Amino acid sequence: MENNKIKKEINDIVNDNLKALEQLFPSAVKDGQLDIKALKEELGNFEEVGIERYELNWAGKQNAKKIVQQGIGNKTLKFVEKDSKNADTTENIYIEGDNLEVLKLLRQNYYNSIKMIYIDPPYNTGNDFVYNDIFKKGNDESDKEEGYVTETGERLEKNTKSNNSRFHTNWLNMMYPRLKLARDLLTDDGVIFISIDDNEQANLKRLCDEIFGEKNFRNSILVRRRVKSLNIQFADKGLKSFNVGTENILVYSKSESFLFKMIEQVKEEIREGYWAGFWSGADRPTMRYEILGFTPSVGQWRWGKEKAEEAVRNYINWKNNFSEIPFEIYAEKNSNLKFIKRDINGKGQNGGVQYWINANNAQMRTSNWTDIEVSQIHKYFDIPFDNPKNIKLIQEIIKSSEEEKDVIILDFFSGSATTAHAVMQLNSEDNGNRKYIMVQLPESTDEKSEAFKAGYKNIAEIGKERIRRAGEKIKQEIEEYNSNPKLGEELKKVPDIGFKVFKVDDTNIKWYDLENFNEDGQYSFDDPDSLDFVLGSNDIDIIYEIMLRQNDVLLSEKIEFLTDIGNRTYLYAGLYLICLETEITEEMVEKLASLEPLPIKFVFRDSAFKDNISLKDETFRKLRSLIERNSGESKVSYRVEFI
Known part of the structure; x- marks a missing residue:
């Protein structure tokens, strides 16, 4: 009988990569082993020994690469029914645990399945993220209670500038394997959006160039940071720096097949924004003048008056000399007026078109999104959380990244679960069927924080509660609308507001x-x-x-x-x-x-x-x-x- 034992290992990344390489370069894999020399020959063997290359290096990079390929060991995901909502029908997932372990656990099931990833990783400002320190072990119960040691004995260390000479290294070692695994989960036309500030923006850009490919860099979106204070620290002879008013969202696709969906930006919102008051739209009074008895009250003509009058004369001349007119003219006030401008030879086929540009209230977005704040001051549903991401920002990201509305969206630094909220809200507005996967380390809240005082002992508890309340609010609003619908409009459908909760835990199987x-x-x-x-x-x-x-x-x-x-x-x-x-x-x-x-x-x-x-x-x-x-x-x- 053939060997049909289920393998303990969830992923065999090394072997998977070797097989993929063998498909591309059969001569480079011999007897199941990689022949480095043969591979170099397949790639042209242009590299010479001792020649330095342009790349991002740091202490621990090789180990970070090994971590990607290491198995997950005796870990699994356990279903938590008591924390879940509508578990029998929902397609949404919330997972508590170290996102590195979670990404490894999900890799086999969700390989090439996620259309969009948004993450807001720690910005590495000096005290804003914890990481598993594999060199220190501790089992002190007080450390566990305070969130410094996980249930499996891994010590969570704060990455501080004051006591850590490996400040940037720790951050890069934390991010590299997570981004590497995230790429495996993306569909071929998938895309990842990563929020970051100036502390690690340059390193993140080079890191993503290596992982996703420099040619797959799509944009660096500029968003407005909420001004917390107008105070500026002064040096002896002047300013140390200007207030930092913006942050970036780096956008990388998995391949060249990804295409942005065009989204419109409302002009009133631009004018209200501090950063975009310079905008000027298609509504110039000097370009409004009479043609054939019609003067538009809004909008503008495409050509100046002199050129337009020439077009009218050419049109009349064409009409008097030819019985069949290959072009149309529209003189109604509510339509685009068009006039034929004949070429020098009088053939007319190469003529231009004069038309009226309607004034509207929108323009296509650029990479400047400074009309949107990164975070919001107010609390969501009275749930305290410092600087939650702006739900409108996440919605705009989602709308820009997908045409279809039946995709899976992943956020593995989910925080207060703004991404989940945005997905549900968008589904309620356009009848979409987007699904989300949220991943959050159950990092303890500070005892002095409002969240802790309100009974939220860790960040995951905040995220789950926000999803519950946001879902119920969306459901209530739809039910209220359906109780008194507008004439001619269909009833709205309540989207999927449930979620299954899983926690990283030890194996159940011997x-x-x-x-x-x-x-x-x-x-x-x-x-x-x-x-x-x-x-x-x-x-x-x-x-x-x-x-x-x-x-x-x-x-x-x-x-x-x-x-x-x-x-x-x-x-x-x-x-x-x-x-x-x-x-x-x-x-x-x-x-x-x-x-x-x-x-x-x-x-x-x-x-x-x-x-x-x-x-x-x-x-x-x-x-x-x-x-x-x-x-x-x-x-x-x-x-x-x-x-």
Whole structure:
């Protein structure tokens, strides 16, 4: 029987990369090993030994690269039903945990599946982010309570300028593997937006050039920072610096196939903004004059009066000399007046067109978004949070990045969950079906903060509560509108305002091979759950952990309990049969093989076959035979696997 054990490892990034390289350069991979010399020859071998190259280097870069390729170990995502909302129907996901671990856990399921990523990472101002210090270990309970040590013993260190000579290095080591993994999740036409200020803007730009490719840099969007204070620190002979009034959003696509969607900017909002009062639109009084008895009250003519009068004369001349006129003239006041301007040869085909430019209230956006503030002062739903991102900013980003409205949007520095709020709000306005994945480290709130005093012990609690309240407000507004709709307008649909909550945790499954069991009998089939699973695990946790090891299976899919087959048999996403029964019978196998539609994968417990290897082999072959018979002409690859 073939080896159908489910692998413990969620990702095999090194092997995946090697296979991808082999597809491009077959001669560079020999016997499963990379031939560096052959690869250089494929690429032209222009590099000479000892020649320096232009690249961003820092202490620890090689280790940061290794971290990307390291497995996730004995980690999984556990479903938290009590914190979730509308879990049976929602397609939205909220995950608590270190985003590096989360990105690794999501990579296999969401590879090439995320259309847009927005992140607002720590700006590295001197005390604004914590990171896992792998060189220090601590198990002090007080440290855990204060949020300096995770439940798994990893010490969270503040990255401060005063006591850390590796200030920029720590930030780069934190960002590199996360961005590298994020790129894997993006669709081929996907895009990432990254908010940043001047502290690390230059380093981030070079880092993204390396990870995403310099040719995939799309824009650096300028946004307005909220002015907190007008005080300026003075040096002995003048200013140390001007007040920093802006921040940047770096935009990188995964490939050249990404295209921005054009969005309009309302002029009144521009004029109200301090930064864009210089704007001048298409509404010049000097370009409004009479033609054929019509003088526009707003807008302007494209040409000056003298040129326009020449066009009229040319048109009249054309009309008097030709019976058929290949061009139209519109003289109605509410339309675009057009006039033919004949060329020198009098043919008319190369003539220009004079028309009236209607005055409007919008213009297309540029990379200058200084009419929008980065953050907002007010509290959302009385939930205290310092400097939450402006929901309008995130909405504009989303609208600029996608034509379709049925995409997945990821934010793995989600903070107060502004991105989730923006997604729900946009869906309510344009009837979209966007889904979000929010990821947030449950970093403790400061004991002196308003959030802590209000009962929010960590940032993740703030984010989840905001999503709940924002969703309910959106639902209430739609229901109020639908109770008294305007004449001729359709009723609005309440968008998906629910979310499933997961937390990074230790594995639920004891990953070992039955063939390597100790012959002394220390493992007993009398208690199969203690044999296969970690104490305290439940079937739902186990199902999600198995699903994390599949390809392209979303965590938002539904779990169906198949009571007609057994007490612990489930169907995930309608395609994956997870049988956690402690004993397999021939009758059960017959039922499983006759399911319609036929699942594409069947997963059983090794222990369910006890120590009867021949029974397992016979059942496996019989099930495969029944599956193939039932599948008919199907080209789907069906599998039977074991844990």
